[in-house]
Amino acid sequence: xxxxAQPEDQVNVAEGNPLTVKCTYSVSGNPYLFWYVQYPNRGLxxxxxxxxxxxxxxxxxxxEAEFNKSQTSFHLKKPSALVxxxxxxxCAVRDGDYGQNFVFGPGTRLSVLP
Amino acid sequence: xxxxxxxxxxxxxxxxxxxxxxxxxxxGDLSVYxxxxxxxxxxxxxxxxxxxxxxxxxxxxxxxSAQQFPDLHSELNLSSLELxxxxxxxCASSVPPGRNNEQFFGPGTRLTVL
Numbered sequence: 001x002x003x004x005a006q007p008e009d010q011v012n013v014a015e016g017n018p019l020t021v022k023c024t025y026s027v028s029g030n031p032y033l034f035w036y037v038q039y040p041n042r043g044l045x046x047x048x049x050x051x052x053x054x055x056x057x058x059x060x061x062x063x064e065a066e067f068n069k070s071q072t073s074f075h076l077k078k079p080s081a082l083v084x085x086x087x088x089x090x091c092a093v094r095d096g097d098y099g100q101n102f103v104f105g106p107g108t109r110l111s112v113l114p
Numbered sequence: 115x116x117x118x119x120x121x122x123x124x125x126x127x128x129x130x131x132x133x134x135x136x137x138x139x140x141x142g143d144l145s146v147y148x149x150x151x152x153x154x155x156x157x158x159x160x161x162x163x164x165x166x167x168x169x170x171x172x173x174x175x176x177x178x179s180a181q182q183f184p185d186l187h188s189e190l191n192l193s194s195l196e197l198x199x200x201x202x203x204x205c206a207s208s209v210p211p212g213r214n215n216e217q218f219f220g221p222g223t224r225l226t227v228l
Contacts, residue, residue, distance in 0.1 A: 034216060043116060043204055043219035051214050090157065100170045101147060101159040102217065 002027045002095045004105035012111045013081045021076040021108045023091030032094040033074045034102065035065055039087045047089075050074060061085070081112045117141065118220035120205050126226045132193040135223045137205030139186055145169070145208045146188040147217060148180060152201040163188055195227045 003026045013019045025031055032051055036044040048059025055067045065076045074091060088109050092102040117140035127133055139146050148160040150173075159172035163182035174180075177195075182188045192199060202224050206217035 032214065036219075041221075043118070043221045044206075045116070046216040046218070049214075049216060095159075098212070100145075100162050101172060102149075102157075103159070104157040106156050 002093045002103045004091050004093050004103055006089075006091055006105040006108045008108050009106075010109045010111065012113060015083050015112050015114050016080050019078050019081040019085070019110065019112070021089050021091075021110060023074045023076065023105060024072050025074060025091070025093050026072065027093055031067075031072075031074075033065075033067065034092045034094075035059065035063070035074075035076050036090045036092060036104075037087045038090065038107075044090065047076070081110075083112045083114050086110055086112045116218040116220065118205060118207050118218050120203075120220035120223050122223060123221070124224050124226070126228065127195060128228055129195055129197060131195050131227075132191065133195065133225065135190040135192070135203050135205075135225075137188045137190070137207075137220060139188070139205070139207030140218055143207035143209050143218070144186065145210070146182055146186070147206040147208075148174075148188070148190050149204040149206065149219075150201050151204060151222070152198075155201075157204075160190070192225070197227050200225055200227045 005024045034049045035047040050067045058064045091105040095103045119138045121136045144165045147162045151157045160174040162170040180190045202222045204222045206219045208215045208217045
């Protein structure tokens with residue numbers, strides 16, 4: 001079965017500093033990896049995905065993620081954090097016979113301090 | 115705004131009762147997915163429907179059921195409710211249910227069982 005780990009419950013960064021939210025995965029076959037963000041009292045919003053190709057994936061709101069097959073990681077990054085980036089971030093992998101659903105990590109709460 | 119709508123936003127009910135959560139997918143999306151988000155279990159996939167037919171089941175209890183109607187909206191029925199069923203219930207939709215495709219999430223229904 002596919003699984004995702006997010007080793008940090010909480011990440012604190014100062015505004016303007018780079019941020020990294022970590023994700024490692026375990027899959028059988030090719031990984032199909034996604035990042036979602038959840039703001040308070042909102043649903044999940046899609047940020048970016050890795051399917052194949054370049055290891056550096058660019059997504060919404062200035063976020064990017066680096067796929068590393070040897071380390072089975074898919075870390076989310078942003079060069080300069082904003083206070084408005086404070087939210088709950090989920091890494092996810094596709095699961096099921098034809099990838100019909102997501103398996104989500106436990107989530108990492110990002111706090112960007114002014 | 116993802117284009118996925120869910121009603122009601124909040125639902126408060128008592129143990130042993132039955133409730134129905136409603137979801138309207140994005141225009142043109144044939145697949146609907148239900149997820150449960152709770153503090154102890156995180157985000158878990160419950161069930162998927164595609165064009166009116168059940169496609170996949172995840173960690174859905176026997177007390178829970180769902181259906182997708184000809185107009186593609188979906189309902190999640192929760193019966194014999196227990197305190198532990200208190201959670202956020204999300205609906206998501208996508209066009210084809212392939213591994214490459216992101217899912218678009220609704221704002222969720224917060225269920226509180228007293």
